Amino acid sequence: MRTHERVLAQIETGLNAGKWPIGERLPAERALAEELGVSRPSVREAIRILEAMGIVRTAVGSGPSAGATVIDRPAAGLGAAVRLHVASGTLPVSDVVRTRVLLEAGAVRDAAARVTDDAALARVREHVEAMADPELDVAAFLEHDQDFHIELARLSGNQLVEAILSGMRAAVASYVAAGAAAVEEWPRTAARLRAEHRGIVDAVARHDGAEAEHLMRDHIEGFYRETGLGER
Amino acid sequence: MRTHERVLAQIETGLNAGKWPIGERLPAERALAEELGVSRPSVREAIRILEAMGIVRTAVGSGPSAGATVIDRPAAGLGAAVRLHVASGTLPVSDVVRTRVLLEAGAVRDAAARVTDDAALARVREHVEAMADPELDVAAFLEHDQDFHIELARLSGNQLVEAILSGMRAAVASYVAAGAAAVEEWPRTAARLRAEHRGIVDAVARHDGAEAEHLMRDHIEGFYRETGLGER
């Protein structure tokens, strides 16, 4: 086993044992290196991996905010992994779409069953309304679309689903942008997407999970079909 | 932007451009460092991240197999991320279970629609049959159970779903083991699980996606309920 892997394992053990709760800082790189009897570069490599996985955040300087702070951003690591693999071209877009359908459809169903927080629902509606602005260019529209989907998934309360979808965000954004560019009459498509968004939110608001699930499924698959992304 | 991030971005760009198809090797660390005008440690940190994400595999020595070879193991990176976050205790088991339900139910539905490869189906059945061995201890039984679920998901042909589920494997294994230990009459539960497995495979084999989806849902949720893991 390589040194940095050993370091990683030791840190992971410590994390499991609750040695450094979220918000706490890991020992300084030099201290950790001495403590574990390894060199600083080895410690750094381990911390790099933790950072890429969204487990810690590093900062230079002095004071409480400096150093490697334990955080918990599942989306960071999952996101980077999904992004890199989609980028490397081996993860087909159709797989990403299908996975979205499964997760988002399930998420809105759960959201409909549990949503009571009107503030959260209002946040979702904000994105829907923002998309109604006729001045909005396509990029900004799609930005709100992404936020809408993520916020909606968040309503399910399932952190893992939210993290995976957040992770897929960049990958989704790139294919959606390509799809939007392929649409002939964008204004009409945009109007339809808006209407579908409203329908989904309304279904969630009235706790109609089955309907919300159904609408979400059609919404994602419909866009994918209309843009012909599947035939590439 | 930090140096290793710049290196990572450059490598990612190269990957996107198809500069190093899968199976090819990245330039040597020293060469890459000189080419990009950075130090070797910075290059190493970038490669470490790629390695953790399952994008490359490194090997010492000489010859074609040495160096950083581009591979594609989405499960590696996603798995590590899910494992670390579940381990860090912030991802509740119920979220993991729910995510499994969504993904696996969808996966078997897709599998039923497309499965024609009898060899792949036979591989799944092997695990089912292996679980029938009365000599099998609980740990080995659960091992086969995990393999069964992953192989089944693989039949869907969706690499992303398979990767995510593979990534969740370790997390799932730990909660399933805890659940199995909480069961009063294990032999009876084991028999039921076996029967459910058979039912799912049969449904997939006769292309009955709806039934397979339904059975899978009940299978996962049933075990979760029976073991009372949700009440902890």
Place this chain on the structure above:
DNA sequence: AGCCCACTGTGGACAGACCACAGAAGTACA
């Protein structure tokens, strides 16, 4: 012809140094 061994290129690891940064502590001055 076959075997052995040195060579070469690779990642793995380490030591040591210097820098940039940001907060903390100490100090000078009003």
Place this chain on the structure above:
DNA sequence: TGTACTTCTGTGGTCTGTCCACAGTGGGCT
């Protein structure tokens, strides 16, 4: 006494140089 400035200290970021272990490769010896 209070405020502003300066210095100190601890932190990650980065680089240089070095050595090691390893695994093919190819030449030379038997």
